Amino acid sequence: MDQEPEDYVLEEQVGHLLRRAYQRHLALFQGIMGEDGPTSMQFAALHVLWRRGPLSQNLLGRALAMDPPTVKGVVTRLMARGLVVRDRxxxxxxxxxxxxxxAALAALPAWVGKARAVTAATLAPLSREDQARLGTILGKLG
Amino acid sequence: MDQEPEDYVLEEQVGHLLRRAYQRHLALFQGIMGEDGPTSMQFAALHVLWRRGPLSQNLLGRALAMDPPTVKGVVTRLMARGLVVRDRxxxxxxxxxxxxxxAALAALPAWVGKARAVTAATLAPLSREDQARLGTILGKLG
DNA sequence: CCCCGATCATGTGCACACTAACAAGTCTAG
DNA sequence: CTAGACTTGTTAGTGTGCACATGATCGGGG
Structure with missing residues (x-):
C-alpha cells in the first residue's frame, strides 16, 4: 500500500478512458447522422419503439437505461420534431x-443504416479481435 | 448488404455499452466520494492542477479533454466551493x-485514495487480464 | 369497500458537454 | 509597425443525466 501520488495517472484511469471513448462515439454519431438527424439517445428511443411497438415512458426508459426525467426530456424533443406522439x-x-x-417510420430505415455506420466508425481503429473483446468486456461491466 | 432491421440490436452497439459502462462508473464515483466530495470532472481538474501546478483554463481543458465552455463551468463551481482561485x-x-x-491541497490526498477505490470498483467485475485488455483497447480508441 | 404501499409521471435544481457567435489580446508577415 | 491570423475566453442555446420531492393512479389485504 505504498501509494505515491504519482501512482494516479489520470490518462490511465478507466473512467477517463470510458469518457473519452464515449465522447468520440457521440461526435461520430452526430457527424454521420448529419444536421437534421436524431441525436444518439433520440435514435435509440425511436429504435426501441420500432422494435417493440408503443411503450409507456417508464418501459422505454428501462429499455434504454434512462431515468424518468431524462426520458421525459427525450420524448418531449421527439414530439417537438414530430417523430412520436403521446397519449394516456x-x-x-x-x-x-x-x-x-x-414520419418516424419513413425515416427510420435510413437512420438505422447510418447507425450501423456509426458503430463501424467507432470500432474502426481496432482489429476484429479487439472489437469482439471490447464488446465482451463491456458487457461484463453492465 | 442484405441487412434486416433485426441486425441492429441496441444492446450490442458499442455506443450503448460505452454509455452504460460510463454511467456505472459515475454512480460508483459519486457513491465513494460521498455527498460533499467533488464530482468526477471536478476531481479530475483538481488532480491535474495538483500534478502540474497552476494552468490557464485552456491548458486545463486540453489536459482533461474538455472544451472551453465546459471548463468554465467546472472552474466556476470549483471556485464556488473554495477549491480554486482564478487570476489573469x-x-x-x-x-x-x-x-x-x-483547502483543496488539504483535501486532495484523501480524494486521490478514494479515486483509486473508484477505479478498482469500476473494474471489479473483470479478471485481471480483462482489466488490462480494456485499458489497452480503450487507449486505442482515444 | 377502503386504505396503504407500489408504480408512473412531473417539476426543480444541479452538472456536464457541444455548437456557434463574439470579444479581446498576442504574434507574425510584409 | 501595422494588418490579418491565431489564441483565449465568454455567452447563449440545446441535449443528456441524476437526485429529490410531489402528485396521481393502481392493486391487494383487511
Whole structure:
C-alpha cells in the first residue's frame, strides 16, 4: 500500500478512458447522422419503439437505461420534431403511451443504416479481435 | 448488404455499452466520494492542477479533454466551493490562471485514495487480464 | 369497500458537454 | 509597425443525466 501520488495517472484511469471513448462515439454519431438527424439517445428511443411497438415512458426508459426525467426530456424533443406522439394508456391512467409517427417510420430505415455506420466508425481503429473483446468486456461491466 | 432491421440490436452497439459502462462508473464515483466530495470532472481538474501546478483554463481543458465552455463551468463551481482561485496571467492578458487553494491541497490526498477505490470498483467485475485488455483497447480508441 | 404501499409521471435544481457567435489580446508577415 | 491570423475566453442555446420531492393512479389485504 505504498501509494505515491504519482501512482494516479489520470490518462490511465478507466473512467477517463470510458469518457473519452464515449465522447468520440457521440461526435461520430452526430457527424454521420448529419444536421437534421436524431441525436444518439433520440435514435435509440425511436429504435426501441420500432422494435417493440408503443411503450409507456417508464418501459422505454428501462429499455434504454434512462431515468424518468431524462426520458421525459427525450420524448418531449421527439414530439417537438414530430417523430412520436403521446397519449394516456387506456388500461392504466398513470401511463403515457409513446408511439412513432409515420414520419418516424419513413425515416427510420435510413437512420438505422447510418447507425450501423456509426458503430463501424467507432470500432474502426481496432482489429476484429479487439472489437469482439471490447464488446465482451463491456458487457461484463453492465 | 442484405441487412434486416433485426441486425441492429441496441444492446450490442458499442455506443450503448460505452454509455452504460460510463454511467456505472459515475454512480460508483459519486457513491465513494460521498455527498460533499467533488464530482468526477471536478476531481479530475483538481488532480491535474495538483500534478502540474497552476494552468490557464485552456491548458486545463486540453489536459482533461474538455472544451472551453465546459471548463468554465467546472472552474466556476470549483471556485464556488473554495477549491480554486482564478487570476489573469501576468505574461498573457488573455489567459486566466487557475490555481488550487489550501483547502483543496488539504483535501486532495484523501480524494486521490478514494479515486483509486473508484477505479478498482469500476473494474471489479473483470479478471485481471480483462482489466488490462480494456485499458489497452480503450487507449486505442482515444 | 377502503386504505396503504407500489408504480408512473412531473417539476426543480444541479452538472456536464457541444455548437456557434463574439470579444479581446498576442504574434507574425510584409 | 501595422494588418490579418491565431489564441483565449465568454455567452447563449440545446441535449443528456441524476437526485429529490410531489402528485396521481393502481392493486391487494383487511
Amino acid at each position: 394508456d387506456a388500461a392504466d391512467a398513470r401511463r403515457l403511451r409513446v408511439a412513432l409517427t409515420p | 496571467d501576468a505574461a498573457d492578458a488573455r489567459r486566466l490562471r487557475v490555481a488550487l487553494t489550501p
